[in-house]
Amino acid sequence: MRIFPRTNIDFIGRRHIWYTVSASLILIGLITIAIRGLNYGIDFVGGTELTLQFTPALHIGEVRSALNKIGHGDAEIKTFGTANQLLIRVKASEQTANTSDQIMSDLKSSFPNTRIQLLEDNKIGPEIGQELKRDAVMAIFYGLLAILIYVSFRFQFIYAVGAVLALFHDVLITLGAVAIFGWLIPWLNIEIDQTMVAAFLTLVAYSMNDTVVIFDRIRENLKIYKGENLIRVMNRSINDTLSRTIITSGTAFVVLLVLLIFGGEVTRGFAFAMLVGVVTGTYSSIYVASSIVVDYNIYIKKVDLRLTQTQSPVLEVEKPYEVAAKRA
Amino acid sequence: MRKNRFKIILIIAAIALALYYLYPTYQSATYDKKLTELSGQTKLVDYLESHPLPQMSDSLKTADLDSLTQVFDTDSINYYDANAKSIQDARLKRIKLGLDLQGGMHIVLQVNILKMLEDMAKNKDQTFSQVMQQVSSIVKTTGANPLTVLSQQFDQRGIRLSRYYGDIRDDNAKVMSYLSDQAKTAVDRAMEIVRNRVDQYGVSEPSIQKQGSTRFIVELPGVSNETEVRELLQGTALLEFKLLQPEAIVVKVFQAIDDILAGKKDTLAAKSDTAASDSNMTAAQFAKQHPFFSIVRVSSQTGDAYVAENDKDRLDRILERPEVQHVIPSDFQFLYSAKAQIVDQGQKYYALYVVNKQAELTGSVITNAQATIDPTNNTPVVQMTMNSQGSREWARITGANIHKRIAIVLDNAVYSAPVVQNKIPNGSSQITGMANMDEANVLAIVLRAGALPAPVDIVEERNVGPSLGEDSIRNGVTSGVAALALIILFMGVYYRTGGVAADFALLLNILFILGVLAAFHATLTLPGIAGMILTFAVAVDANVLIYERIREEMTTGKTLRAAIDQGYSKAFTAIFDANIISLFTGAILYQFGTGPVQGFALTLMIGIVASLFSAIVITRVIFDIMVERGVTSINFG
Numbered sequence A: 001m002r003i004f005p006r007t008n009i010d011f012i013g014r015r016h017i018w019y020t021v022s023a024s025l026i027l028i029g030l031i032t033i034a035i036r037g038l039n040y041g042i043d044f045v046g047g048t049e050l051t052l053q054f055t056p057a058l059h060i061g062e063v064r065s066a067l068n069k070i071g072h073g074d075a076e077i078k079t080f081g082t083a084n085q086l087l088i089r090v091k092a093s094e095q096t097a098n099t100s101d102q103i104m105s106d107l108k109s110s111f112p113n114t115r116i117q118l119l120e121d122n123k124i125g126p127e128i129g130q131e132l133k134r135d136a137v138m139a140i141f142y143g144l145l146a147i148l149i150y151v152s153f154r155f156q157f158i159y160a161v162g163a164v165l166a167l168f169h170d171v172l173i174t175l176g177a178v179a180i181f182g183w184l185i186p187w188l189n190i191e192i193d194q195t196m197v198a199a200f201l202t203l204v205a206y207s208m209n210d211t212v213v214i215f216d217r218i219r220e221n222l223k224i225y226k227g228e229n230l231i232r233v234m235n236r237s238i239n240d241t242l243s244r245t246i247i248t249s250g251t252a253f254v255v256l257l258v259l260l261i262f263g264g265e266v267t268r269g270f271a272f273a274m275l276v277g278v279v280t281g282t283y284s285s286i287y288v289a290s291s292i293v294v295d296y297n298i299y300i301k302k303v304d305l306r307l308t309q310t311q312s313p314v315l316e317v318e319k320p321y322e323v324a325a326k327r328a
Numbered sequence B: 001m002r003k004n005r006f007k008i009i010l011i012i013a014a015i016a017l018a019l020y021y022l023y024p025t026y027q028s029a030t031y032d033k034k035l036t037e038l039s040g041q042t043k044l045v046d047y048l049e050s051h052p053l054p055q056m057s058d059s060l061k062t063a064d065l066d067s068l069t070q071v072f073d074t075d076s077i078n079y080y081d082a083n084a085k086s087i088q089d090a091r092l093k094r095i096k097l098g099l100d101l102q103g104g105m106h107i108v109l110q111v112n113i114l115k116m117l118e119d120m121a122k123n124k125d126q127t128f129s130q131v132m133q134q135v136s137s138i139v140k141t142t143g144a145n146p147l148t149v150l151s152q153q154f155d156q157r158g159i160r161l162s163r164y165y166g167d168i169r170d171d172n173a174k175v176m177s178y179l180s181d182q183a184k185t186a187v188d189r190a191m192e193i194v195r196n197r198v199d200q201y202g203v204s205e206p207s208i209q210k211q212g213s214t215r216f217i218v219e220l221p222g223v224s225n226e227t228e229v230r231e232l233l234q235g236t237a238l239l240e241f242k243l244l245q246p247e248a249i250v251v252k253v254f255q256a257i258d259d260i261l262a263g264k265k266d267t268l269a270a271k272s273d274t275a276a277s278d279s280n281m282t283a284a285q286f287a288k289q290h291p292f293f294s295i296v297r298v299s300s301q302t303g304d305a306y307v308a309e310n311d312k313d314r315l316d317r318i319l320e321r322p323e324v325q326h327v328i329p330s331d332f333q334f335l336y337s338a339k340a341q342i343v344d345q346g347q348k349y350y351a352l353y354v355v356n357k358q359a360e361l362t363g364s365v366i367t368n369a370q371a372t373i374d375p376t377n378n379t380p381v382v383q384m385t386m387n388s389q390g391s392r393e394w395a396r397i398t399g400a401n402i403h404k405r406i407a408i409v410l411d412n413a414v415y416s417a418p419v420v421q422n423k424i425p426n427g428s429s430q431i432t433g434m435a436n437m438d439e440a441n442v443l444a445i446v447l448r449a450g451a452l453p454a455p456v457d458i459v460e461e462r463n464v465g466p467s468l469g470e471d472s473i474r475n476g477v478t479s480g481v482a483a484l485a486l487i488i489l490f491m492g493v494y495y496r497t498g499g500v501a502a503d504f505a506l507l508l509n510i511l512f513i514l515g516v517l518a519a520f521h522a523t524l525t526l527p528g529i530a531g532m533i534l535t536f537a538v539a540v541d542a543n544v545l546i547y548e549r550i551r552e553e554m555t556t557g558k559t560l561r562a563a564i565d566q567g568y569s570k571a572f573t574a575i576f577d578a579n580i581i582s583l584f585t586g587a588i589l590y591q592f593g594t595g596p597v598q599g600f601a602l603t604l605m606i607g608i609v610a611s612l613f614s615a616i617v618i619t620r621v622i623f624d625i626m627v628e629r630g631v632t633s634i635n636f637g
Helices: A012-036 A060-068 A099-110 A125-155 A157-184 A194-224 A230-262 A267-302 A320-327 B004-040 B040-050 B058-082 B085-095 B113-120 B126-142 B146-157 B172-201 B224-235 B247-263 B285-289 B289-294 B309-320 B388-400 B437-450 B464-517 B526-555 B560-592 B593-629
Strands: A047-055 A076-080 A081-093 A115-124 B104-111 B207-211 B215-221 B237-242 B296-298 B306-310 B332-334 B342-344 B347-356 B367-372 B380-387 B406-410 B415-418 B428-433 B457-465
Touching: A012 A157, A012 A230, A047 A099, A047 B040, A060 A076, A060 A081, A060 A099, A081 A099, A081 A267, A099 A115, A099 B224, A115 A125, A115 B464, A125 A157, A125 A194, A157 A267, A194 A230, A194 B526, A194 B560, A194 B593, A230 A267, A230 B464, A230 B526, A267 B237, A267 B464, A267 B526, A320 B085, B004 B058, B004 B085, B004 B464, B004 B593, B040 B058, B058 B085, B085 B309, B104 B172, B104 B224, B113 B126, B113 B172, B126 B146, B146 B172, B172 B207, B172 B215, B172 B224, B172 B306, B172 B406, B172 B415, B172 B437, B224 B296, B224 B457, B237 B347, B237 B437, B247 B289, B247 B296, B285 B289, B285 B428, B289 B296, B289 B309, B306 B309, B309 B347, B332 B415, B347 B406, B347 B415, B367 B437, B380 B388, B380 B437, B406 B437, B415 B437, B457 B464, B464 B526, B464 B593, B526 B560, B560 B593
Parallel strands: none
Antiparallel strands: A047 A081, A047 A115, A076 A081, A115 B457, B104 B215, B104 B457, B207 B215, B237 B406, B296 B306, B306 B347, B332 B347, B342 B347, B367 B380, B380 B428, B406 B415
């Protein structure tokens, strides 16, 4: 079975349109972040957070007025998962050592006929939140640095730059998507916590995986077709690997979709970020990583990559047997 | 076949190893299932359905339910006692579930150096509290080292540190070095206190780890009572000196308890057979005749009593029985040693001490304790000094109890029970008899902890209820199985024979990942399960790369064997580079992440290595064997 027959798509030729698309997406994301801010989880802001299950379910308003009595009326309260589960969050500046005990006993006395079950309870001191934030930034920074070093060692430096810029692109777009979806669809409960940071590093690794496969084919084809126009070789390589790219991204996408749907609240943010990351990671391997290498050759190294009238944008290999002979 | 012999052996060995490491996990799950079946809760529910309780007040109801649970629990307790050793072995070796999956508490404690400095000071006055306030506000805003700030503040005001710390004649440098030494060892003291209490609290598989210079992490699986845990971790440490009860009386009491147990045929001691002489009885017969002495083993040479780790709970239950309580003198207290004393055939034995309930002296009188090497005989000793009031008491106690033993007890666990050699007049005592320097260091830490418990703050507290853990496991398994089924189906349909080989490799891959997790005693967390699910996608990627390459090679008219060779070798560089990078990021994530995130990074890294092995080596061997058997075409879809 073959979903994708041998293709001859001119990917690189359309790069300027996609530069605009990428830039606009990043801009929309950044504007949303600037206006709405990022929705940080308790890991990073500190505070007390309780997840409770009420049988029968209670309204948020009822719980809030009960909490008002002990001075936590301004706590953040939202449904978590099913309607009878509520998440209550008290800011770090207002928490004491036994805030969660107070809340529990207050709710139990306010609603004697409701069974209240503690599902999860987190208390994070503000200093810990700061440290976790710093560690997260460091992790992503070192991750990118390691990739830059390894790729420039295995390929050329400009390829490494292209790859890392593609990663920045993916991280920024995903961050924007997290901000936008967290704002527009609040019940998804997407917020930036430690697992989300893990998702970012994993999507960085995934996107890199994809870029390396294409770069590997470019490296190979450049050796076979010495002196050939770079754009034509790149287009050929991307087309050669297209079938693999789509199948792998497709399986990863399906797996993450399953995780998003069935994985429950805890891994939802992770699955969401990875899902966006798989799409942008696949796309950026072509339209950021490879395209930047092309534009570097055109604008910095002043290589003339214009195609002649007779040349097609994709290097066409008419006779497979000849190729086989050359490769051998 | 021949050229693949090594690879085949490797694959079989890997499978065998994975199964070997996974067996305890399976065994433990079976035991747990059995224990739940036998547990009082399940039967209690059944019983209550057929015998509803009459209307009564809530407190009566609770008491009733409690006693019913106890009655129904005997089966599961007996089953546990009978299989204690193998249950505990299996539990030790199984794949551990993270706190997010089994529920429990994760607490990060930080030693409060400021508070400690305040506690340590003597002759505190107005000036001192002013200085401390200043120091505390500077530390809060700048995050500087409290000790340095303290010394600067004293310098600025021209006050000598010795006014509040150490000896009045000491210069500032000496006091500072003493203070910084105390601060450095504060975490060790706090950890020892917490470890001791957690051990006694009876949590299975607790974990206590140092984090940085002033923090440590305590993980308590299956615990959910926050208030109790907070008291456990932050309560003041109590160090006491308690006299051991005279051996002759202790042995008589032991004998009396043994008689009661043997005479009163109960659930623990089966019917006693006709008398057989003690010397040629089998272990089972001995257990029947002397139920107490089969648990509490008294050494015939030293007279010391030892209890196996597995039997501690059982002994506690025996000692609580009313008929046993009856023969125990009221000033008796039974205490275990803090650490196992003997390890025999994999079983740990704790010393059982019988001490005076009333403490002779408490640890607050200790001013210092240091572990050193005695130069005369090169053995480790602990030097302990006391304040003047303590010294007077100590002289009286030691003088009156020469050649008797005094137990050093921290929060009800005995750390050492040295024999009093002579009267100690000035409070400066020397404790000998430690096996090595480590043991001496722990004792010194414990003695200082009695004098100066390091105050700790809880800076992070995570508590996962058991029902959330169950939900998480269910969600993780559901999504894992669904994702796996989709991938297996797709690969089979799209790559036909090749796909089936890849699916087979993928299933083995899961076995390998779990096997490695078990072998490393790693912890499986929910993000870890997510990492494993993600690995499925990465694992098939290697096969997709190879198969796409084989298809390309086949269109160029190569033979099957050549196409397979070329496909594997050409796809290799891409697979290698891509996976090395994933491995890097996994390692970085492991370094910077905490708890669940580390679990994710670990499974991701194990998954990468395992999937490279299964996707490249295993599928290749399958195709090679097929080609050698004379297959001329393999369907790659």
